[in-house]
Every structure is written in structure tokens, then in C-alpha cells.
Amino acid sequence: MLVIFVLLLLYSRNLLIEMSVVEYDFTVRSIPSNPDGYPRSVTIMHHTNSSWNIDRPFPCPTIRARLGDLVRIQIRNLLRDQSTSIHFHGLHMFKNPWSDGTVHITQCAIEPYENFTYEFNITQTGTFWYHSHSAQQYADGLIGPIIIDGDPIEHKYVYDQSNDYVIMLQEWYHDDWPTIMTAYQGPFDAYPGFRPVYPWPPTSFLINGHGQFDCRTTDCTGNMTWKDSCGYEYPAQCIPLRASFFGRCNSTAHSPDEFLCPAGKQIRLRLINAASGIPFRFWIDQHNLTIVARDSLEISPINVTHLHIPIGQRLDLIVHCNRIPNFKYTIFVASRNSYKPPQNITGQTPTLWTWAYLIYSNISTDKRQIQSLDESIIDSENPFFEYEYLKPIETRYARRAIRRVTLAFEVVWNNRTRIDALEEWAVNGITFEPPKEPLLHANYFDGTLQHSLADERIGRVNNIHATHVHYFEYGQTYEILMINYDPQLHPWHLHGYSVDFIAAGKIPEFKPRTCNRTRRETNEDPYDKLLPPLNSTPVVLSMGDSFNIPPESYVVFRFTANNPGPWFLHCHMEWHIWPGMALVFSVEQNGRYEDLIHSPSNAIPICGRRKYRSTKARLPSLVSFSFK
Numbered sequence: 001m002l003v004i005f006v007l008l009l010l011y012s013r014n015l016l017i018e019m020s021v022v023e024y025d026f027t028v029r030s031i032p033s034n035p036d037g038y039p040r041s042v043t044i045m046h047h048t049n050s051s052w053n054i055d056r057p058f059p060c061p062t063i064r065a066r067l068g069d070l071v072r073i074q075i076r077n078l079l080r081d082q083s084t085s086i087h088f089h090g091l092h093m094f095k096n097p098w099s100d101g102t103v104h105i106t107q108c109a110i111e112p113y114e115n116f117t118y119e120f121n122i123t124q125t126g127t128f129w130y131h132s133h134s135a136q137q138y139a140d141g142l143i144g145p146i147i148i149d150g151d152p153i154e155h156k157y158v159y160d161q162s163n164d165y166v167i168m169l170q171e172w173y174h175d176d177w178p179t180i181m182t183a184y185q186g187p188f189d190a191y192p193g194f195r196p197v198y199p200w201p202p203t204s205f206l207i208n209g210h211g212q213f214d215c216r217t218t219d220c221t222g223n224m225t226w227k228d229s230c231g232y233e234y235p236a237q238c239i240p241l242r243a244s245f246f247g248r249c250n251s252t253a254h255s256p257d258e259f260l261c262p263a264g265k266q267i268r269l270r271l272i273n274a275a276s277g278i279p280f281r282f283w284i285d286q287h288n289l290t291i292v293a294r295d296s297l298e299i300s301p302i303n304v305t306h307l308h309i310p311i312g313q314r315l316d317l318i319v320h321c322n323r324i325p326n327f328k329y330t331i332f333v334a335s336r337n338s339y340k341p342p343q344n345i346t347g348q349t350p351t352l353w354t355w356a357y358l359i360y361s362n363i364s365t366d367k368r369q370i371q372s373l374d375e376s377i378i379d380s381e382n383p384f385f386e387y388e389y390l391k392p393i394e395t396r397y398a399r400r401a402i403r404r405v406t407l408a409f410e411v412v413w414n415n416r417t418r419i420d421a422l423e424e425w426a427v428n429g430i431t432f433e434p435p436k437e438p439l440l441h442a443n444y445f446d447g448t449l450q451h452s453l454a455d456e457r458i459g460r461v462n463n464i465h466a467t468h469v470h471y472f473e474y475g476q477t478y479e480i481l482m483i484n485y486d487p488q489l490h491p492w493h494l495h496g497y498s499v500d501f502i503a504a505g506k507i508p509e510f511k512p513r514t515c516n517r518t519r520r521e522t523n524e525d526p527y528d529k530l531l532p533p534l535n536s537t538p539v540v541l542s543m544g545d546s547f548n549i550p551p552e553s554y555v556v557f558r559f560t561a562n563n564p565g566p567w568f569l570h571c572h573m574e575w576h577i578w579p580g581m582a583l584v585f586s587v588e589q590n591g592r593y594e595d596l597i598h599s600p601s602n603a604i605p606i607c608g609r610r611k612y613r614s615t616k617a618r619l620p621s622l623v624s625f626s627f628k
């Protein structure tokens with residue numbers, strides 16, 4: 001990292017802020033590694049001027065800056081056969097969608113052997129993360145933490161810098177994601193007898209890129225199918241597949257991580273769920289957790305014995321080191337099915353878990369306290385945890401909304417038709433298709449998205465395929481009602497914003513599914529009775545950018561459209577985006593972004609239809625990136 005202290009002094013709210021330019025130069029490549037002991041190819045990013053960490057190639061390097069800094073990140077793509085892009089999850093890129101890093105939406109993919117530079121001002125503090133936003137690439141390893149120093153937690157809670165830990169959680173597979181997606185989305189009877197394979201279950205869980213896989217498990221003939229709620233049976237992934245192409249599996253390749261908790265002190269844990277399909281449970285034997293921030297925003301502190309964390313979310317925790325110091329205490333990371341980690345529950349969602357240790361000194365005895373929580377005293381199944389418990393630090397009221405947008409989503413299975421893939425997802429009946437060029441380019445250069453939208457086509461299961469966009473007028477406040485008709489939870493993420501959640505609950509008057517997969521029509525009447533009027537200012541339950549929508553439930557949020565540009569709203573289960581569980585919020589003024597956002601660098605690559613048009617792209621006239 002290169003920090004240039006240019007000592008730019010800016011006047012901001014009458015305060016002098018010292019602004020630095022923080023520069024990174026990263027290279028993306030694939031290497032062999034064995035995160036859980038099973039060797040395979042992984043996709044990583046490392047400092048260009050130094051080699052990668054052989055033992056722990058990911059999480060990739062931490063990006064660290066302060067409020068007001070200008071961050072410049074050059075990405076060199078040395079992957080031989082994949083394009084890439086980097087999304088800075090939770091950073092709003094205020095009036096600067098050029099650096100949001102979402103392929104198809106805000107930029108062209110960074111092709112093999114090409115470079116791209118992200119440049120943005122830091123306008124928020126706290127815990128964030130970055131990941132590839134190109135295909136399912138981040139699930140192959142391209143993830144890393146972002147820490148913006150100077151947040152309120154630093155000032156309010158006492159802990160040493162050396163006891164400020166990032167804990168990134170992932171689930172892990174033994175095949176790479178291009179292969180997994182081909183199996184999942186491959187057509188029925190691609191060859192006689194082929195059935196699409198659901199990307200479940202994962203083989204292991206990783207804490208900061210390390211896990212332990214039991215290499216003795218070699219039998220692949222067991223009960224590797226699962227049934228959906230309509231009784232259809234699907235092949236599941238076989239664990240552990242086969243001998244690795246890359247060499248021997250070694251269960252003890254990595255010993256569990258240890259986190260030092262000095263007796264009598266406090267530590268900070270920055271918990272980040274960087275999984276591609278798993279909501280995690282997290283707890284530490286014998287220790288209470290104080291949640292102090294959610295999605296980088298300080299919350300009213302709450303003490304819990306355990307917590308749920310959906311994909312994409314960040315929870316900052318303070319832990320008191322106040323137990324008997326000569327024990328090791330287990331840090332548990334489990335799937336959401338059970339708090340009884342050693343027990344394997346067979347069936348659709350087998351319980352997986354992994355662990356690390358909390359130690360009080362580097363000479364802690366090896367006597368371990370292993371004791372799972374007493375399920376009788378914890379609310380282990382509350383799916384509305386984040387809406388009930390993660391409250392803003394001060395009482396906050398949502399702004400009046402001018403309009404409600406309802407987004408109802410469901411799976412539209414294809415197993416009946418046995419044509420194409422296993423499943424497609426639809427939001428309001430629309431299965432998302434990428435546009436013909438990045439939406440940001442279309443609007444900025446031509447003033448309209450229309451010609452960039454994918455050609456609509458009729459789906460096979462009462463759905464249509466289209467580039468699903470909702471339009472919002474700059475400066476206005478809107479209410480979004482999201483309805484999950486599916487019997488599983490989905491973790492959603494909105495780019496560009498933190499939103500105010502004002503309601504969440506089970507779907508009123510819910511009718512069980514009929515299994516014939518006709519599209520559900522949403523009746524808004526029950527919601528009109530249930531929800532506060534649009535012109536009211538209800539109390540905000542929680543704020544964030546990454547949120548869980550529980551099974552057969554609804555979640556309502558309000559947001560003020562003050563950040564112009566095309567912002568992706570999508571399920572963060574990686575295998576749900578591609579089959580269509582996504583849409584775009586386009587925040588514009590009179591249909592345009594141009595006068596509201598910063599100018600792009602004159603070097604932004606163009607792609608898609610623009611590349612082949614006879615008239616040249618209208619390139620910006622400014623020679624350098626400017627901040628208005």
C-alpha cells in the first residue's frame with residue numbers, strides 16, 4: 001500500500017480534515033491452494049509487488065483507509081480465462097457509481113491481461129469487505145476485508161489495536177464455481193441420464209480462509225439427494241468427490257486459528273459473512289457477545305450468547321475476556337440448522353460447523369472447554385433477529401415516502417418441464433438478464449437505458465426474462481416492500497445505500513404452495529392494513545445494506561434516493577443471481593445521471609453494443625477524474 005500524505009486540507013462542516021491518497025496495486029490470479037486440506041485451484045488477489053501468502057492466500061489483502069481519504073486501486077487481471085471486477089461491499093460510492101465494481105451494471109468486465117483503476121472518496125467508517133462481482137468468482141476465493149478507521153466504536157469501547165480482529169466466514173466447495181454452475185444450470189439429459197446438481201451441501205466452512213476437511217470421508221455412494229417441499233428429489237453434490245487433481249488431501253494442513261483475548265481486557269471482532277450460500281451462526285463458548293455495529297453502522301449495544309449473520313452482513317462485536325484464563329474456548333461457526341455442532345443431521349441441510357479458539361495467553365493450556373449452548377435458554381430460531389435486536393444507536397424515524405414499490409420473489413422451477421436448468425428465479429415475474437452494455441454507460445453517454453436493456457423473452461415457467469429496472473427520482477423517498485414466497489430465507493444486498501427497515505413479518509394470509517408453480521399474484525390489501533401509511537414517519541427498526549428476508553415473510557424499508565446511478569439489488573446467494581434473482585434501482589433526475597454524478601476517468605473501457613456501434617462512444621472530455 002502506498003499512502004501519499006498530500007496534506008490536502010478540506011473544509012468540511014467547519015472541521016479541517018487531513019486527506020491522504022491511499023494507493024493499492026493488486027493482481028488477480030489463480031493458484032493451487034488447500035484451504036480446508038483438500039487441494040484445488042483458487043482465485044485470489046495479492047499486492048502486485050509482493051508474492052501471495054502461500055499458507056493463507058485469502059482473505060486477500062486488507063484495504064485500510066480513513067474518512068475523507070481518496071483511495072486509488074489498480075487491478076491487474078492475470079487470470080487466463082476469466083474476466084473480473086471488484087465490488088466494495090457496503091461502500092456507497094456516493095455520486096461515483098463508476099467505482100461500484102458491478103459487471104453489467106456499472107462497468108465492463110476487466111478482461112484477462114487488462115487493468116482497471118477504481119478511485120473513490122471515503123465517506124463512511126467501519127467494517128466493509130470487497131469481493132469479485134463477476135460471475136460466482138468470489139466463491140472461489142476473491143474476498144477481502146475493508147476497514148475504514150475512525151468509527152464511533154473505536155472511541156466508545158476500550159480495546160487494544162492488537163486485539164482488533166477480522167473474522168471472515170465462508171463455506172467451501174471442492175470444485176470451482178464454473179464447474180458447479182454448469183452442473184446446477186446444465187440442461188436435463190445433457191447426456192442420457194444427466195440431472196442438474198444442486199450446489200449443496202458445501203464441503204466445509206472456513207474462518208479467515210482456513211478450515212478442516214475430514215479426508216477419510218471417501219464414500220460417495222450415500223444419500224446424496226435432497227427433496228424440495230413438493231417432493232421432487234434432486235442430486236446433491238457428493239462429498240468428498242474424488243482424489244484431488246492437485247495432490248493429497250491433508251486433514252491437518254491447517255490448525256484452527258487462535259485469537260488472543262488478554263485476561264481482564266476487551267477485544268473487537270469484525271465478523272463478516274463472505275459466504276456464497278450460507279447464513280451462519282456464531283458463538284463463543286462461555287462468552288457473551290456484545291453486538292455494537294451492523295453493516296458498518298453503530299447500533300445500540302446488545303448482549304447475546306449467539307447470533308445469526310446473513311451473507312454480506314457485517315457485525316462488530318466486543319467480547320470481554322473475563323473467564324478462567326487457563327482454558328481454550330471454542331469459537332463456533334455453524335450452519336443455521338443447529339447449535340449442536342458435533343451432531344450431523346442428515347437431510348436437505350446437514351449441519352456443518354467449524355471452529356477456532358479464544359485463548360487468554362500464548363501459553364494457554366490445551367484444556368478445552370467444549371460445551372454447546374443450552375438450547376433451552378436461547379432463541380435459536382428467531383428469523384427476525386436483525387429487525388428485533390439490531391437497533392440504531394439513537395431513535396430514528398423514517399422519512400415520508402411518495403410511493404411504495406412491491407417486489408415479490410419466488411422460484412420458478414423448471415423440473416416439471418425438464419428443459420434447461422434446474423431452476424429460475426423471478427422478481428415480480430421477471431428473471432433478470434444482464435443488459436447489452438453497462439447501464440451506467442448507457443445512461444451517462446446516451447441519456448437513456450432503453451437501448452441497453454436485454455431483449456425481453458418469454459420464459460418457460462410463466463416468467464419473462466428481462467433487464468429488470470425500477471426508476472426512482474433523485475431526492476425523493478420511497479418505500480420498498482419485499483415479499484419472499486419461498487420456503488427458504490434469502491440474503492439481499494442493495495448497492496449504493498444503507499436503508500431504514502420499518503417492518504418485517506410473516507406474509508399475511510399466506511396460502512401454502514400448490515406445487516404447480518403458477519406465478520403468485522400479490523394482493524396488497526393486507527399490507528395496506530398492516531403497514532404504516534406512506535406519509536407517516538415510523539420508527540426505524542434497523543439500518544443496513546445486507547439483510548435477511550426470512551422464509552414466507554416480508555420486509556419493508558424506506559430509502560431516500562440521494563445517490564444517483566444504477567444500483568444492483570440482488571440475493572447474495574451466488575447461485576441465485578445468475579438464474580435471475582436480481583434487479584436494478586436506477587436513481588435519476590429527468591431520466592439522467594449525468595449532471596448528478598462525478599465524471600468518469602477518460603480511460604474507462606467500453607464493451608457490449610457500444611463497442612460495435614458505427615458512431616464512436618461519446619467519451620468524456622475531462623482528462624482526469626474529477627470530484628464535484
Ligand SMILES: [Cu+2]
Binds near residue numbers: 489571572573
Ligand atoms: Cu437467494
